[in-house]
Amino acid sequence: QIVNLADYRPTDFVLERVDLTFELDPTNTKVEARLIFHRREGVDPSAPLVLDGDELNLSGLLFDQNEVPASQYDVTPESLTIRDLPAETPFEITVTTYINPEANTQLMGLYRTNGVYCTQCEAEGFRRITYFPDRPDVLAPYTITIIGDKAANPVMLSNGNFLGGAGYDEGRAFAAWFDPHPKPSYLFALVAGDLGVVEDTFETMSGNEVALKIYVEHGKEARAAYAMDALKRSMKWDEERFGREYDLNIFQIVAVSDFNMGAMENKGLNVFNDKYVLADPETATDQDYANIEAIIAHEYFHNWTGNRITCRDWFQLCLKEGLTVFRDHEFSADMRSRAVKRIAEVRHLKSEQFPEDAGPLAHPVRPTKYREINNFYTTTVYQKGSEVTRMISTLLGQDGFKSGMDLYFERHDGQAVTVEDYVKCFEDSAGRDLKQFSLWYSQAGTPLVTASSEYDQASGTFTLSLEQMVPATPGQPDKLPMHIPLSFSLISDNGAAATPSSVTGGEVTGEVLHLTERNQIFVFKGISSRPVLSLNRGFSAPINLQFNQSAADLAHIARHDTDLFARWQALTDLSIPNLTQAARDARDGKEITCDPALIAAILEAAGDDTLEPAFRSQVLTLPSEADIGRELGGNNDPDAIRTGRQAIISAIATAGAQTFARLFDDMQTDGAYSPDAENAGKRALRSSALAYLTYAEATPARAAGAFAAADNMTDQMSALTLLAHHFPDAPETAKALDTFLTRFDGNALVIDKWFSVQATIPGAGALDRVKALMENPRFIAGNPNRVRSLIGTFAFGNPTGFNRRDGEGYKFLAERILEIDPKNPQLAARILTSMRSWRSLEPQRADAARDALMTIERTPTLSTDVRDIVERMLKG
Ligand code: ARG
Ligand code: ZN
Numbered sequence: 001q002i003v004n005l006a007d008y009r010p011t012d013f014v015l016e017r018v019d020l021t022f023e024l025d026p027t028n029t030k031v032e033a034r035l036i037f038h039r040r041e042g043v044d045p046s047a048p049l050v051l052d053g054d055e056l057n058l059s060g061l062l063f064d065q066n067e068v069p070a071s072q073y074d075v076t077p078e079s080l081t082i083r084d085l086p087a088e089t090p091f092e093i094t095v096t097t098y099i100n101p102e103a104n105t106q107l108m109g110l111y112r113t114n115g116v117y118c119t120q121c122e123a124e125g126f127r128r129i130t131y132f133p134d135r136p137d138v139l140a141p142y143t144i145t146i147i148g149d150k151a152a153n154p155v156m157l158s159n160g161n162f163l164g165g166a167g168y169d170e171g172r173a174f175a176a177w178f179d180p181h182p183k184p185s186y187l188f189a190l191v192a193g194d195l196g197v198v199e200d201t202f203e204t205m206s207g208n209e210v211a212l213k214i215y216v217e218h219g220k221e222a223r224a225a226y227a228m229d230a231l232k233r234s235m236k237w238d239e240e241r242f243g244r245e246y247d248l249n250i251f252q253i254v255a256v257s258d259f260n261m262g263a264m265e266n267k268g269l270n271v272f273n274d275k276y277v278l279a280d281p282e283t284a285t286d287q288d289y290a291n292i293e294a295i296i297a298h299e300y301f302h303n304w305t306g307n308r309i310t311c312r313d314w315f316q317l318c319l320k321e322g323l324t325v326f327r328d329h330e331f332s333a334d335m336r337s338r339a340v341k342r343i344a345e346v347r348h349l350k351s352e353q354f355p356e357d358a359g360p361l362a363h364p365v366r367p368t369k370y371r372e373i374n375n376f377y378t379t380t381v382y383q384k385g386s387e388v389t390r391m392i393s394t395l396l397g398q399d400g401f402k403s404g405m406d407l408y409f410e411r412h413d414g415q416a417v418t419v420e421d422y423v424k425c426f427e428d429s430a431g432r433d434l435k436q437f438s439l440w441y442s443q444a445g446t447p448l449v450t451a452s453s454e455y456d457q458a459s460g461t462f463t464l465s466l467e468q469m470v471p472a473t474p475g476q477p478d479k480l481p482m483h484i485p486l487s488f489s490l491i492s493d494n495g496a497a498a499t500p501s502s503v504t505g506g507e508v509t510g511e512v513l514h515l516t517e518r519n520q521i522f523v524f525k526g527i528s529s530r531p532v533l534s535l536n537r538g539f540s541a542p543i544n545l546q547f548n549q550s551a552a553d554l555a556h557i558a559r560h561d562t563d564l565f566a567r568w569q570a571l572t573d574l575s576i577p578n579l580t581q582a583a584r585d586a587r588d589g590k591e592i593t594c595d596p597a598l599i600a601a602i603l604e605a606a607g608d609d610t611l612e613p614a615f616r617s618q619v620l621t622l623p624s625e626a627d628i629g630r631e632l633g634g635n636n637d638p639d640a641i642r643t644g645r646q647a648i649i650s651a652i653a654t655a656g657a658q659t660f661a662r663l664f665d666d667m668q669t670d671g672a673y674s675p676d677a678e679n680a681g682k683r684a685l686r687s688s689a690l691a692y693l694t695y696a697e698a699t700p701a702r703a704a705g706a707f708a709a710a711d712n713m714t715d716q717m718s719a720l721t722l723l724a725h726h727f728p729d730a731p732e733t734a735k736a737l738d739t740f741l742t743r744f745d746g747n748a749l750v751i752d753k754w755f756s757v758q759a760t761i762p763g764a765g766a767l768d769r770v771k772a773l774m775e776n777p778r779f780i781a782g783n784p785n786r787v788r789s790l791i792g793t794f795a796f797g798n799p800t801g802f803n804r805r806d807g808e809g810y811k812f813l814a815e816r817i818l819e820i821d822p823k824n825p826q827l828a829a830r831i832l833t834s835m836r837s838w839r840s841l842e843p844q845r846a847d848a849a850r851d852a853l854m855t856i857e858r859t860p861t862l863s864t865d866v867r868d869i870v871e872r873m874l875k876g
Contacts, residue, residue, distance in 0.1 A: 019145075488536075
């Protein structure tokens with residue numbers, strides 16, 4: 001059924017304390033939960049206590065240690081209702097359940113992964129462990145006792161501080177933990193098994209020593225060093241930037257190989273997909289290192305934004321996720337190049353969130369209804385949510401933002417709050433009304449801003465006309481005008497910024513124009529020569545901007561803007577019309593041409609040694625095939641898009657052969673591999689150069705040479721990808737894939753890469769390749785990382801292979817979804833969202849996609865997760 005935000009009301013009973021005892025057994029774990037409640041003041045004395053469950057089996061129920069008569073309660077696998085409870089005094093309910101971790105393939109609740117007990121409770125997994133008021137606004141301190149086979153479980157962990165442990169009886173041991181910070185059940189965690197550990201310490205700003213421990217499978221300890229380093233840097237950064245100190249005497253991370261998502265911020269005991277913990281130069285790419293740094297930071301930052309202050313209900317998910325993503329973005333920007341980080345964020349936002357916002361799954365950053373909350377851990381909640389917080393920071397300035405955050409921590413520590421509470425802190429601290437701004441939380445869809453400008457030499461006046469339109473989205477046909485902060489600069493002929501003597505037409509603060517009306521005209525006076533406007537610098541607002549600037553103006557921005565991000569954006573804007581036209585020409589069988597101005601601008605930036613290499617590599621990475629499809633907007637033919645894009649790349653490759661040859665030599669890094677941003681940037685630029693050279697030379701020789709010469713995974717993967725994607729049938733490619741497999745067989749994370757690189761080989765042959773790879777004994781259908789690396793990457797990352805004109809790709813995906821769904825509905829639902837843009841395909845493909853979706857929809861036994869997604873995709 002559907003849950004509505006408007007129906008929120010607090011619980012009738014207040015939970016005071018939780019005391020859990022686990023007697024671990026792989027197939028029959030006993031869970032005893034002692035819960036102390038009292039009835040909330042003013043609540044009807046006859047109201048029963050209702051606890052949530054999911055596939056549970058009640059085996060014992062006590063009230064103040066006495067058995068509860070059957071007449072006093074009702075129980076189903078999904079709920080436990082107890083009647084005739086006292087009106088005022090606290091009472092204790094003891095619930096006993098037996099659960100089967102081994103059989104838990106959903107990976108929600110308590111499950112086993114590689115012989116290790118592990119939990120995932122967000123959002124509603126705790127109810128798969130015991131009957132409980134499983135909602136985020138029920139906060140209590142927890143005591144946890146874990147009893148287990150001593151030999152099999154030398155490590156037994158939970159939240160909070162360690163109380164003690166010892167032998168228990170014949171062959172068993174116990175460990176006890178106490179978490180003094182009241183928390184909701186979704187932050188509960190338990191891990192037990194035989195794991196290796198890496199240890200360190202951190203001294204907090206007020207002088208407390210925190211024990212840091214990262215648990216990994218035995219033998220993988222050395223690969224956790226970078227994660228530990230990232231953790232310490234995160235802890236320091238949160239103290240310096242936000243004044244946030246850690247609040248327990250121990251902080252633990254556990255890396256597991258079967259995990260549905262990236263990681264989870266359980267209080268004091270973060271659980272990670274091992275992909276985001278383990279790294280060394282031989283097996284991890286620069287991108288892997290950057291992801292580890294970002295995700296370690298993200299989960300750590302949740303300790304304050306999520307755990308100390310949590311969500312009142314799941315509609316408020318962006319309160320913790322959007323804010324924490326913003327915090328991890330800022331952290332990475334401080335650790336690395338801010339401009340390059342921003343470029344990566346915007347690429348990601350446009351390629352993931354913009355399509356979601358433009359398709360049938362569009363929803364507001366703060367939704368108002370859901371059928372399955374797991375389907376709302378979306379890029380809109382996370383990434384657009386982060387952009388909304390970034391805009392608050394833009395509106396208030398960095399200091400103003402910091403003051404608002406200080407007030408938020410001061411006012412709401414220990415509470416479960418709403419987006420309104422959060423926004424109110426900024427309104428109160430800055431004395432600014434954010435009512436219109438808050439529409440960013442409630443209106444879905446990416447706003448379209450159309451701009452046009454005019455310059456009058458005689459009066460020295462520059463006029464900018466802006467119009468905003470927020471497209472209709474499912475359930476929201478009409479939209480109100482939003483408050484859109486547009487960072488801008490007027491760039492003169494000589495490249496310097498022109499400062500107007502006055503600006504009228506709306507609010508302007510510093511370098512930000514505030515677009516608040518549907519139509520608005522800003523007039524800049526005192527401009528002595530025609531300026532070039534650089535608008536939405538730094539992507540200050542997550543919008544689509546339509547501004548028909550000439551190629552000359554864009555090239556001027558690309559050359560002179562002091563914001564490197566804006567330079568990249570100008571080059572992107574310059575490339576888009578070329579790429580879309582190329583796709584149309586390819587479709588119509590016409591000759592494809594590329595504007596020499598684009599080639600010149602790109603080669604100028606790429607060859608400019610005063611610019612950082614990572615930035616130049618971004619410049620050389622043209623918008624993706626999916627990006628071009630989005631720009632085309634409909635009736636898309638992925639084959640034509642690819643043909644067109646390849647032709648543009650070839651034109652640049654031919655014209656720039658000399659530049660690329662020089663870069664390929666110059667960007668060689670020397671000395672031992674180091675994952676730092678500067679070296680990673682050089683490797684990125686060198687690999688871009690290699691790609692263009694390969695286009696120009698049209699033989700696999702150079703890539704094969706680079707593959708053989710590589711002494712780190714970054715170089716090795718980029719060469720292997722180039723070989724596989726451009727010369728899938730060349731003997732060099734077969735040999736490289738084979739060498740790679742032999743060298744890394746047994747290393748799951750690297751074997752995932754081996755699957756992915758083959759799953760993304762473009763063209764109609766991809767499907768047969770993927771089918772063959774499914775037969776490979778290394779394909780493990782129960783491991784989410786492996787499934788994502790083959791099936792997920794094929795569906796999300798291989799536009800021409802997946803969107804085969806005959807629709808076989810969609811049919812294949814539907815079969816896989818129906819296979820995965822009974823075991824792991826969350827994984828199935830997530831992979832299915834790869835079809836969210838099916839309506840923008842040309843009719844033949846769109847029809848085939850609809851047929852595949854309908855096959856899924858007609859299946860009677862679907863999980864709520866998949867049913868929710870498939871029905872919205874067909875309807876919206
Ligand atoms: N809170 C986790 C994070 O840091 C993600 C948990 C996702 N859980 C889920 N059921 N989808 O972002
Ligand atoms: Zn998060």
